[in-house]
Amino acid sequence: MAGIVQFENVGLRYGTGAETLSDLSFSLAQGSFYFLTGPSGAGKTSLLRMLYLSQRPSRGSIRLFGEDVVQLRRARLPGFRRRIGVVFQDFRLIPHLSAFDNIALPLRIAGVDERDLVTPVREMLAWVGLADRASARPPTLSGGEQQRVAIARAVIGRPEILVADEPTGNVDPEMAARLLHLFDALNTLGTTIVVATHDIHLLSRVASANVMRLEHGQLQDPTGALRYPPRADAEGHG
Amino acid sequence: MLGASQADRRLLPEGRLAGPMPWVIAIMMFLTALAAAAGLAMGDAAHRLGGDLGRQVTVQIVAADPGVRDREADAAQHVLANQDGVSGLHKLGGDEMQALLQPWLGDAGLDRDLPLPAMIDVDLTDAGRARLDRIAAALVVAAPHARIDDHASWLAPLVALIRSLGLLAGGIVAMMVGATAAAVVLAARSALNTHRQTIDVMHMMGSTDAQVARLFQRRLALDALFGAVVGLVGAIVVILGIGRRLGEIGSGLVGSITLPWTAWAALLALPILAGLLALAVARITVQRALARTL
Ligand SMILES: Nc1ncnc2c1ncn2[C@@H]1O[C@H](COP(=O)(O)OP(=O)(O)OP(=O)(O)O)[C@@H](O)[C@H]1O
Ligand SMILES: [Mg+2]
Numbered sequence: 001m002a003g004i005v006q007f008e009n010v011g012l013r014y015g016t017g018a019e020t021l022s023d024l025s026f027s028l029a030q031g032s033f034y035f036l037t038g039p040s041g042a043g044k045t046s047l048l049r050m051l052y053l054s055q056r057p058s059r060g061s062i063r064l065f066g067e068d069v070v071q072l073r074r075a076r077l078p079g080f081r082r083r084i085g086v087v088f089q090d091f092r093l094i095p096h097l098s099a100f101d102n103i104a105l106p107l108r109i110a111g112v113d114e115r116d117l118v119t120p121v122r123e124m125l126a127w128v129g130l131a132d133r134a135s136a137r138p139p140t141l142s143g144g145e146q147q148r149v150a151i152a153r154a155v156i157g158r159p160e161i162l163v164a165d166e167p168t169g170n171v172d173p174e175m176a177a178r179l180l181h182l183f184d185a186l187n188t189l190g191t192t193i194v195v196a197t198h199d200i201h202l203l204s205r206v207a208s209a210n211v212m213r214l215e216h217g218q219l220q221d222p223t224g225a226l227r228y229p230p231r232a233d234a235e236g237h238g
Numbered sequence: 239m240l241g242a243s244q245a246d247r248r249l250l251p252e253g254r255l256a257g258p259m260p261w262v263i264a265i266m267m268f269l270t271a272l273a274a275a276a277g278l279a280m281g282d283a284a285h286r287l288g289g290d291l292g293r294q295v296t297v298q299i300v301a302a303d304p305g306v307r308d309r310e311a312d313a314a315q316h317v318l319a320n321q322d323g324v325s326g327l328h329k330l331g332g333d334e335m336q337a338l339l340q341p342w343l344g345d346a347g348l349d350r351d352l353p354l355p356a357m358i359d360v361d362l363t364d365a366g367r368a369r370l371d372r373i374a375a376a377l378v379v380a381a382p383h384a385r386i387d388d389h390a391s392w393l394a395p396l397v398a399l400i401r402s403l404g405l406l407a408g409g410i411v412a413m414m415v416g417a418t419a420a421a422v423v424l425a426a427r428s429a430l431n432t433h434r435q436t437i438d439v440m441h442m443m444g445s446t447d448a449q450v451a452r453l454f455q456r457r458l459a460l461d462a463l464f465g466a467v468v469g470l471v472g473a474i475v476v477i478l479g480i481g482r483r484l485g486e487i488g489s490g491l492v493g494s495i496t497l498p499w500t501a502w503a504a505l506l507a508l509p510i511l512a513g514l515l516a517l518a519v520a521r522i523t524v525q526r527a528l529a530r531t532l
Binding site: 052053079081082094106109157 | 249420435436438439440442443444445447449450529532
């Protein structure tokens with residue numbers, strides 16, 4: 001089966017300097033759980049941005065859900081983005097909206113009826129432990145609370161891919177474990193999960209997870225599990 | 239297109255989006271409405287001067303001998319009454335002549351012996367205007383001392399002046415439309431910058447450009463409408479004031495400068511047009527700005 005995400009010889013260059021990321025070739029299997037690690041500045045956020053269609057690669061091809069998204073017409077991008085949930089490293093909550101409205105945003109953008117979104121949003125608030133902060137605005141929330149709102153917003157639309165950039169950076173270990181449990185539960189329901197983190201303690205928390213390691217702009221692939229095209233023994237060519 | 243859901247409404251913070259834009263539009267609408275009113279009044283006046291007054295001629299019979307004068311005046315009236323295209327005749331009587339001359343000669347100067355011409359006001363139909371030469375020819379045969387004073391000949395330059403002032407007013411209105419559009423573009427760009435983060439987040443969640451544009455166009459159009467109504471109300475107050483002053487002067491020419499009801503309707507439509515213009519301009523501006531992002 002072809003991966004839900006396929007990078008082939010992808011390179012990314014900001015401005016005119018050296019490539020921040022080069023020769024990325026990998027394939028992510030649908031329904032799997034991936035950690036993306038690497039030192040600060042290695043390019044994790046950059047890789048994820050290409051994955052959630054906020055940055056075009058300088059070269060190479062990216063396929064999502066079986067379609068080339070590098071050459072995609074602008075008008076088709078929203079359709080792809082609605083299938084991807086993103087937890088941004090810097091949260092990007094909308095400051096004048098309450099926690100409830102921030103979490104409801106993806107549903108409203110997708111055109112869900114107001115009556116139909118109250119229950120799921122309330123459930124989601126409860127799940128991330130913020131049931132009593134529904135009407136609080138982000139500036140009045142702690143860093144960890146904001147992060148949980150950001151996570152709730154990313155998963156409320158039941159995305160096929162969930163991309164999370166340092167989703168546990170601001171929470172205590174106990175909350176980090178709970179959030180990972182939430183991701184794991186989503187993964188069980190079929191969502192493909194990609195979590196960037198430099199917290200190596202997290203890696204062992206999800207037994208089934210694959211680990212991708214970025215260093216010096218290149219993907220280290222000790223196991224070969226991510227290689228694309230897959231090895232000859234896996235797919236029969238290459 | 240103006241309708242927005244509660245949800246849409248909440249996505250941008252409450253209050254004005256547009257900064258000083260509504261006030262800029264209020265000022266421009268004020269000037270636009272004045273220029274438009276002036277233009278419409280000028281157009282109307284030129285039309286009516288060219289129409290009513292332009293279809294009048296005065297026949298003067300200038301003869302020193304009162305006997306000749308009266309005889310020719312009667313003959314002239316007779317001839318004119320039988321001409322095609324003459325719709326009305328009025329020979330000015332002694333009192334009317336005195337009233338006409340009184341400003342120049344004063345009460346004392348009026349004297350029975352002063353040789354005054356006989357004067358006949360003649361109203362012509364359009365057909366009569368066209369055959370004025372033939373009417374004059376027939377008139378001179380019957381009344382050799384008759385002279386035709388054609389109002390249109392001295393009105394023509396005035397009508398032309400009024401027409402060009404009306405065109406100037408139209409040009410000013412066109413420029414104001416351009417300036418209004420520019421003000422909306424600036425307001426839309428600044429609103430986009432202010433809310434760049436919200437827009438980015440919405441984009442990343444799969445908002446279409448149309449969804450984002452809708453947030454802005456509605457608010458910007460309502461702000462523009464508000465400014466336009468304020469400006470128009472100010473202009474109407476001024477126009478009514480000027481109208482009263484003109485009415486007090488009460489002279490024939492100045493008095494003919496009035497606003498027909500169609501002009502009032504056009505003025506009242508201006509804010510709605512400004513709102514629609516703002517809606518379209520905001521939509522195009524936002525969509526073009528978004529098209530430059532990924
Ligand atoms: N928009 C940008 N313009 C120019 N350079 C950028 C931009 N974004 C990132 N970079 C550079 O690219 C490199 C990789 O950055 P990136 O944010 O992807 O790293 P990261 O692995 O996510 O780091 P961290 O763990 O600290 O979040 C850095 O050297 C950074 O300075
Ligand atoms: Mg990062």
